[in-house]
Amino acid sequence: MRIWSVAARGNGRGEPDIVLVKEGFCWPAFLFGPVWFLWHRLWLALLGYLGANILLAGALALFGVNPAQQLLASLVLALLVGWHGNDLRRWTLLRRGYRLVELVVARDEGEAEKRSLEKLAGRVLALQP
Numbered sequence: 001m002r003i004w005s006v007a008a009r010g011n012g013r014g015e016p017d018i019v020l021v022k023e024g025f026c027w028p029a030f031l032f033g034p035v036w037f038l039w040h041r042l043w044l045a046l047l048g049y050l051g052a053n054i055l056l057a058g059a060l061a062l063f064g065v066n067p068a069q070q071l072l073a074s075l076v077l078a079l080l081v082g083w084h085g086n087d088l089r090r091w092t093l094l095r096r097g098y099r100l101v102e103l104v105v106a107r108d109e110g111e112a113e114k115r116s117l118e119k120l121a122g123r124v125l126a127l128q129p
Contacts, residue, residue, distance in 0.1 A: 006100070020113055040092075056077060
């Protein structure tokens with residue numbers, strides 16, 4: 001079972017737009033960082049990631065670190081993206097006007113979406129369009 005954050009905002013038609021974000025480590029963000037940022041339209045996070053990568057590569061080259069240690073440093077940066085990728089996604093959703101409305105425990109995203117819609121159907125959301 002996994003935990004999913006449910007973010008919602010009004011869409012002007014009386015129904016909320018809902019986005020589910022899994023809690024925990026994000027393997028796609030770890031393995032395909034820049035592509036994952038682009039897929040989820042996390043522009044500021046992508047710029048920060050690219051800037052950190054450039055600074056890291058420059059600093060390691062400046063200090064004459066060997067290639068194996070450079071690879072290890074890149075792996076650590078990728079691990080950080082994997083650990084915090086979903087947090088960056090939630091942060092971006094909040095910046096875009098979404099509100100975190102609940103947490104749902106489910107086996108997969110489809111079940112989490114079904115459970116969240118069942119819970120949200122029973123209450124009125126005061127969401128701004």
